[in-house]
Amino acid sequence: MPEQTFPPGYVPFADVRESLPEPRRVQVSESVALETLHLPGPDPPIVFVHGGLGSLWNPYPQLAAFEGERELVAYALAGNGNSTARPEQSLDGHVADLRDLLDELGVDRPIVHGHSYGTAVAIEYAKRHPTAGVVLHAGGDHDLTPAWEKPLLRLFLTLRLYRFPANDALVRQLAYSVGFHDETSRAVVEDFLQSNPLPHRRSAWTTVTEAFWGYDGRSDVDRVDVPTLVVHGPADGIVPVRVARETAGRLPDSVFCRVQRTGHVAMIERPSVYNSLLRAHVQCVRDGRDIETAVRDWAREDGSSTEFTHD
Structure with missing residues (x-):
């Protein structure tokens, strides 16, 4: 078992949580209010969409690193955290909730960052609404459900x-x-789990079973015609690496990056490398550059080629 110490430069969840304001509920429709953290900053905004059984606090290293540098939005999907439950669970409903939330906040053309099942929301949002860029972490356009998950969640x-x-x-x-x-x-593992306690609301579990099981967005994923960063960990035991690689291959303007020595949460396990990749992506969006070229150039200049592979 790895020793129980934080890596150099790591900012613990408790410190991030204490430094940021309290989330508030934003009424996005007659029946849905979403627990939301909205931090001001320059364009392009970054919107974080958590995965199944997740939390708006999951990207805490990114919230700490990009506070004041970019406009940031993190929120709990309907039925999760302190958000109200949706009358009906569906992926389309969660995409509509995100569009309504950004309208309420006055956020236009964001970079949408999806983690795990949140990649399905990010992909479907980008197919339908103006988006500056997309980040897909530990997910993709199909096969997001591991074989062991269905019997486990059904039992719960x-x-x-x-x-x-x-x-x-x-x-x-x-x-x-x-x-x-x-x-x-x-x-680091225990710190992440502090940001993501086990949900005790049934609606958080049915978000997974009713909205995300069976997702397959491959047929028209090429409609996501914006710079897309696809990031995966080689030790991910939930979503196979091939899913991310295949997804990147179907997107018109994308780069696939495998962050070394990470699993399903590279954004937590290697936050320094992950945040640098995000900054390269933001620069690409701002400068109108090809995402693959931007990441390759950044890696060469930064000397980080040993930290991840890209293709």
């Missing part, structure tokens, strides 16, 4: 196990076994 829903705090231990063990690279510090 049938027996209502999500109501019992004792089952946090099961989720913690699952995170260690499939979510992280084996060289990732135990302190």
Whole structure:
């Protein structure tokens, strides 16, 4: 087991949480209000969409790094966190919620950053609405559900196990076994889990089963015709690396990056490298450059070619 120390320069979740304002509920439709953190800053804005059973706080290293540098939005999907539940769970509904939220906040043409199942929201949003860029992390346009997930979630829903705090231990063990690279510090894993406690609302679990299971956006994914950064970890035990690589291959303007020594949450495991990739992507969007060229040039100048592979 890796030692329980934070890597140099790592900012713990508690410090980030204390330094940022309290999220507020934003009414986006007659029936839906979304728990939202909105931080002012220059364009292009970055909007973070969390994955299944996730939290608006999941990208805390990015919120800390980009505060004041970019306009930032992080929110809890309907039915998750302190957001209200949707009358009906569907991917289309979550995409509509995001569009309504950005309208309420006055955010136009964002970079939409999706993590895990959140990549489905990011992809479908970018197909339908003006977007400056897209970041897909630990996901893609198909095969987002591992074989073990369906029986596990069905068991939790049938027996209502999500109501019992004792089952946090099961989720913690699952995170260690499939979510992280084996060289990732135990302190980092536990810190991430602090940002993402096990949801005890049924609606958070049905967000996964009813809105995301079976997602396949391959047929028209080429409509995402904006610079797209596709980032994956080689030790991801939830979404296979091939899904991200194949997704990048179908997108008109994309680059696939594999961040070394990471699993399903490279943004937490290697935040310095991950944030540098995001900055290269932002610069590409601002300068109107080809994303693959921008990332290759950045890696050459930064000397980070040993930290990730790109193609």
